[in-house]
Amino acid sequence: MLAWYRAQQRDLPWRHTRDPYRIWLSETMLQQTRVENAIPYYERFLERFPDLASLATADEDQVLKQWAGLGYYARARNLKRAAETVVRDFGGVVPQDPERLRALPGVGPYTCGAIRSIAFGQQAPVVDGNVRRVFSRLLAEKSPPDALLWRAAHELVVGPDPGLFNQSLMELGATLCSPRRPDCRPCPVRDACRGRATGDPSSFPEAARRKPPRAVQASCAVLRRPGRPSQVLLMRRPSKGLLGGLWELPSHDSLDSDGLAAAIRDRSGLLAEPGDRLGKLRHAFTHISLTLSVIEFEHVGGRLRGRPAEDGSRARWCGPAARRDLPLSALMQKSLRLARL
């Protein structure tokens, strides 16, 4: 495995460092996210936040801005909170012991093992989706229980370079031992693989059945500021939940434009009436199939109440510069584009 990895590994930005912060950032970005997708975010994030201290003292909006478009935004909020904890409690030095590491928000069993082995050289196991698939095939087990996978990873990570070994396992799963069409010919462990011996390694592991996404109808408002038409009303979503902490055109979970007007009034203090529908967008989340109606609104009274609510939501008028500066989801970037903003 080590020889194969040394010869065949992809050249990735986080493979040129053992800085715990950079390893931690890369592992966090790689959760649920493909390597090619994460690379530009990783580079930009480090330009903006070169170390733990700069991340700890940043505004949450600035951190989310760097994350915008990558998804699963709790990862960014947790990473920032964890950075604050490390600076405050550990003098800015990432702790090496598993208990303290694991206690940081966003650091679960996988990330803990990855930081320990890759950054600190400890013999700590990792089990991610790649490792799960590689082991499932090696053992020809359709759905090996987590405990078995972690035990196997623990028993195998005993060599001189645990970080390289763990990465070799994950690299194998990400490249040759791919989900659909594994390429066994160049595999360094082909002779030990019971899945290959069955003649159909791709049948391992058994595919998890997923629920179909639920259909959601929603609407959002384009409300221009009276006298300053280049500015529109944007709102910050509550810190928790879907797209937490990101900014958006005022939205609510129904096609009903009067309901949307009521939501605008309740959350901003502004009175507005619906006008033309600018268009309809479809956007697929893992668990939601969203149809979003973008509706032009006209201001008819009231003044903006900018005070943030308890849940972190707030409203403000935003011109083009502010819109470039605030974190917007992929969906909202589509919506602003539809509205020619």
Next chain:
DNA sequence: AACACGGGGCA
């Protein structure tokens, strides 16, 4: 144990 949480690549 089940569920919430994004986005992009690919057929």
Next chain:
DNA sequence: TGCCCAGTGTT
């Protein structure tokens, strides 16, 4: 367009 991917935190 529909399918696929798969860590952490919460309930």
